[in-house]
Amino acid sequence: MQPFYNKLTLxxxxxxxxxxxxxxxxxxxxxxxxxxxxxxxxxxxxxxGGVISESNSDIIQRGVCFSTTPNPDLTSNSTSGGNTxxxxxxxxxxxxxxTKYYVRxxxxxxxxxxxxxxxxxxxxxxxxxxxxxxxxx
Numbered sequence: 563m564q565p566f567y568n569k570l571t572l573x574x575x576x577x578x579x580x581x582x583x584x585x586x587x588x589x590x591x592x593x594x595x596x597x598x599x600x601x602x603x604x605x606x607x608x609x610x611g612g613v614i615s616e617s618n619s620d621i622i623q624r625g626v627c628f629s630t631t632p633n634p635d636l637t638s639n640s641t642s643g644g645n646t647x648x649x650x651x652x653x654x655x656x657x658x659x660x661t662k663y664y665v666r667x668x669x670x671x672x673x674x675x676x677x678x679x680x681x682x683x684x685x686x687x688x689x690x691x692x693x694x695x696x697x698x699x
Contacts, residue, residue: 612667
């Protein structure tokens with residue numbers, strides 16, 4: 563009878579472990595942020611933002627990270643503003659002319675930092691018209 567109880571205890575422990583692990587995976591899957599398309603690109607600025615559709619806990623901070631190298635994070639240039647679900651705009655500035663940038667939306671909550679999909683864009687070249695020349699009016 564003793565071997566039967568040992569096996570029953572082992573099976574019960576395995577089931578509890580499997581169930582608790584699957585709950586952790588479900589909670590992780592509820593973080594959802596998407597990077598908005600980059601618009602209004604000039605030689606010194608651009609606009610993007612993000613959409614947060616789900617968060618496990620209250621949002622502490624949100625914005626975009628941008629860099630000239632892939633996978634920008636909070637150690638890169640970043641914007642911040644707001645702490646709610648939904649869409650948000652972000653202005654990236656100052657940027658360098660004729661330069662390729664990478665951008666990702668992010669949110670920070672008690673679970674940590676979650677990043678959206680990465681997008682890339684290239685700033686425009688310096689404008690060639692309406693440039694003042696020394697000695698001209």
